[in-house]
Amino acid sequence: MQSHLVDPLVRFTGVQKTYDGEHLVVRDLNLAIGRGEFVTLLGPSGSGKTTCLMMLAGFEVPTQGDIFLGTQRLNALPPHQRNIGMVFQNYALFPHMTVEENLHYPLKTRKIPKDQAKAKVTRILDMIQLTKYAKRRPQQLSGGQQQRVALARALVFEPQLVLMDEPLGALDKQLREHMQMEIKHLHEQLGLTVVFVTHDQDEALTMSNRVAVFNDGVIQQIDSPQNLYEYPANAFVAQFIGENNTLASQVVGHDQAIYHLQFGQNLISGAYNATETLALNESVLFSIRPERVRIGAVAQTLPNQFTSTVQELIYLGDHVRLRCEFAGNTNFCIKVPVSELSTPIHPQDQIVMGWRDEDARALKQLPQ
Template sequence: MENSASSEAFVRFEGVQKSYDGKLLVVKDLNIDIPRGEFLTMLGPSGSGKTTSLMMLAGFETATHGNIYLDGHSINNVAPHKRGIGMVFQNYALFPHMTVAENLAFPLQVRNMGKSDIEERVKRALDMVELGNFGDRRPAQLSGGQQQRVAVARALVFEPELILMDEPLGALDKNLREQMQYEIKHIHERLGVTVVYVTHDQSEALTMSNRIAVFNDGVIQQLAPPTELYEKPINSFVAQFIGENNKLSGTLQSTQDGLCTIRLPTGEEVTALDINTAGIDKESTLSLRPERVFLEPVQGQCDNVFNGKVEEVIYLGDHKRVRMNVCGHDDFIVKVPNSTDNKGLEVGGITPIGWSSNDCRALDPA
């Protein structure tokens, strides 16, 4: 039976589960609403369930339990080619024996569109990805980035309202991948089409998405805009998976007014935001971003101040990545902008460091 509330979301997963063997669930009770025009990324490590979820939406996999709705209608029993969804894969899946224009015309021909309509749409799609003069070339005559743009154009050519992308930039080199991230983001902004994007690359997800669903072990751990996901992870997995993160473990001593005190095994006490702790004397993991740590903090700047021993300094152009021994942890990272005067950064040197309790989050045990 269709859920009347499903019309509020353009795409809806409702209690969706997937098992291949009848025992192990690779997707567990997935509930997610995607509004029309959103760019949503499913992010997670290999085997986390993100690609299986995308393939169920595409129709290449069948949900073991639950319903998937598109524009208010259940599509569980609709064949993939009748869902009107554009797809872009990592391997481009272009026909090598066809020209670029013929590749783009193919999805229109199978929809029995007229010849002049096809020519007009192919031209428009090629212009959209800035390949207007490449229609007569074959895929083998194009660079990897050009082939990927053709694959994007082919997904757009029949003007679907929903486009699914599965690791589409995985085969490209770093510079080209970053360039394509911006191109796909700008195409999305121009067209207002709904995009569901799968990747294991967290910087790609942060760059492109309106919201990110972080998957692990078949479950969405957190669903939020990129800034919130990075600044306010709700558990240890998200804190570790999104961006670089300092992780200190200890036991909860006390809580008051949204803050808590965590005692580390070495005896030091850290004040942090009480986000996801289990109770007094229970284990907790502290999450702290390297760029939120100050070297030689001025008085009153930080309410957590300790001495750190410099173990390694790596020059990275715009900043230095300093690995320190802090509170018994020798892999504590501080990112220091290169505009800062860092006199005390010799390896082996001891320097005071500090951070605000508002930048440190007490979470579940990692």
Template sequence: MPNNPNDHSSDASTPLIRFAAVQKTYDGETLVVKDLNLAIEPGEFVTLLGPSGSGKTTCLMMLAGFEVPTSGDIFLRDQRLNSVPPHKRNFGMVFQNYALFPHMTVEENIRYPLKTRRLPAAEADRKVSEILDMIQLRDFAKRRPAQLSGGQQQRVALARSLVFEPQLVLMDEPLGALDKQLREQMQLEIKHLHEQLGLTVVFVTHDQSEALTMSDRVAVFNDGVIQQIDTPSNLYEYPANAFVAQFIGENNTLAGRIESVEGERCRASFGEGAATGAVLGPALAVGDATHLSIRPERIKLNGAARDLPNRLSARVHEFIYLGDHLRVRCALPGNDDFVARVPVDAFDSHLQPGDTVELGWRDEDVRALDAP
């Protein structure tokens, strides 16, 4: 198979896919997708992430051609796709329910898109053989889907979507039906296939750890709008607003107010007279309400907190053992469900629920964000 099936144009500067001011409503009143502008480059793995009803699946369905934008345009390179039917877009699709033909063997399922494209038999044989090796299912070629595990069926569905070398592969919650261990294994397999074949992938999920594991960029949706599109590390470390901070990874929130600003830093009050230094988020000024965002792994306990600029006392609710670390759930001013993540080898085993601990953190580990 070629290294880059996306290279269908000499103009490398043109995005492969572009949404231009796209809106979608089903009832003529409520916009499910609002003024969407999004460019996807050849070879990118872009995930559309968000809660149910946020608009991510509707975007994928419009890109696939199963839904039509109410307004705006979708482009493949310079070709406007709005009125192009799904079967003429030449995109691969993988769904959660696999959608395999039960009466066909693995080999016949994978061959099907080549047959519909009337590929010569010898070429079709070669492509099917190559991809059976790639997904490590050559020994299962003559079996039917009912004789396969869930993970094997998902590999067959993936192979069928790739065998005709599409410009773009669309995946709608493809791993949702798998158990945790198999799901994590398949995440890596899909990522490796993406890198190996130079695929362009648009992936929809509501699972933020899946999005962080697999993607070059993640578009976080809420209420029909992309709240932030960025690399996984930037989404986690530099969330644009309180929704993104809360949706990506585990997060502690403290409702507060901006007391002073100095450059990109600020001082914010919260709870009953407590205060902290923080990184100032977009469009905030002195006097504004804010949600302070702090990741659990950035919080230090007792001796480890001693030299940190922000310290306060908290009462321990419980310890939750998770193998390499413990989640320490505490009550402190402004948040009765505040979590610190402590490595097992740094944990004081004498601590008991009900004890008072000192928590500490650095200014740069707190982000002052909008108060929704």
């Protein structure tokens, strides 16, 4: 899975972590992160993503396995000797120091000469567009400005690696989205290597070169945002990334990568899976994204056509969200662009919907 990385900056090799000697929070983690990559560790609470970041930072020690930064084994190296920048959700700025002093602090502890330190601080202040706020203290800044200072403090000493632990969690939606793009652009401008932890799937898809989806201490899939969304490796990834309709189903036949799945009252649809071989009569999950479902005249040209009953209609500006009853699922969702709504739709209307075989997925279910 990681073999394409010729000279990775970060390597986890056979890493495990337990706090009580019984339950593994991280299980046999093998992960390589290339220089200049932006890799996000994504998953629900308790999935192991933050523990991995804390082990990389040096605040936790692996129970088993090794962590490398370049050629240096990190296991026994204290955090302050790792040349790693850290950004936290709570900013962790010194309240009694000005912005300028906060930025000087990591340079001072590393004994950077004063003239070099001043140049670095001037440069980073200009980069985050806070030069005129240099003499202010953190409490005199907005939340977004404080987050920029926290980010600048992690970058000012030019670390090999920057770790970010839910850094935007305290910001409102609009500011959060703005900061996502700022961090993304800084990453691109400076060629940073970033490991980012979040539980927000939209954030992960927006910012990352690759996303590692964690569940129960194991990476379920690591891939580009597009591949994660379009080609989930299993049912967990499909349900965790983006919005998804799923139906319990059974394999009744296949034609190369297109499997024929039966669900509900003897309803059959084609669905794509090129990564695994599924057995005849195997219980699998049928999966399709709401935006891949078409309705009306377009649906009647597609190979998989079905009738469903509209339960609820929500107008969302650029699209209408339909919640339908279909094959025993009363929350089957369809997203229809407003421009494609030729006639009004109301609750309890019967509609024809359809999709292409290649837009649906046949996914193995994870063992319980």
